[in-house]
Amino acid sequence: MRAAVLTAPGKLEIRELPLPRPERDELLVKLKACGICTLEQRLYRGAMQMPLPLVPGHEAAGEVVEVGPAVVGSYVPGTRVALDLVTRCGECYYCRIGKSNLCSNRFKPGQRVLGGFAEYLAVRPSQAYPLPPGLGFDEAAFTEPLSCCVHSLKKLKLAMTEDLLVVGAGVMGLLHLLVARCMGLRTTVSDPDPSRLEAARRLGADFAVDPAGSDLGAFALDITEGLGYSACVVTSPAPEAFASAAAALAKCARVNIFTSYESAMALPLDANEIHRRELTVTGTEGRLEEDFFQALRLLAFEKVDVRPLISARTSFSTIAAGFEEALSGRSYRVLLEHEAP
């Protein structure tokens, strides 16, 4: 089978690899679509280290082609599935207490990790979520990033009709917006890029604000009768992005740090403010199985339409160009389509 193998930072090779052999209790899945996520971009840029060579790709969907004899679920050849490819061990402390997103054995050498940029993958049935009829593989490839936004917004313990600020209108900011709309929130998206603000407006943002060219704090007070935002999620790693939001928060506001930072980043918040105004600052990393299941339902129930976020489609023969496009900063999500010519 064909696979795009990352052999060194910036170096992707299309190689012929042996077809994976599923264990008796596993499924063999023929992949159809896989997003090029920030994780893959970091591996490609060398900003994140994992043992190489490696087949990246963790936002994948495909079709079951073989069902091991010991599989107990109702999978049959032809079952279409979204895949959870950030493997968790199920046995460590965090997995046992229901926080598998923080699994101690994630990405450990010897684990099967990622692999979405290959034609076939053997997976445990728990990693395969059946798709409803009518949901395309391209949309299903968004289940994973969408599930991270579901997890993030749950952390904010939102009540209906709260005023939410989403900082950053990249693909993850816009996915947060789409989930927030399902939750009955009034959502402001902030980003300095006018074309991204325009995308946020098209996708239903109640307000879209440039925090560099205007006073976000004053805007927040204006639309919230002097209160400020009661909840905020930071999806942009730009240091000034968080700082701009800090001035726009209500008392008792909750802020979730969704983005990761490539180097240490001090909180741009006075500890006294956190104390006096009872602010809560949290973080989220990845998602749980339940979030994945619910993200897939948001797609299945047509509550969320991710298709406007597909910026480009690429194939094995053009995947290097696809990576460059994903890294360009111009695009939302670039998808690898495994069967494209």
Ligand SMILES: [Zn+2]
């Ligand atoms: Zn991802």
Ligand SMILES: [Zn+2]
């Ligand atoms: Zn674990």
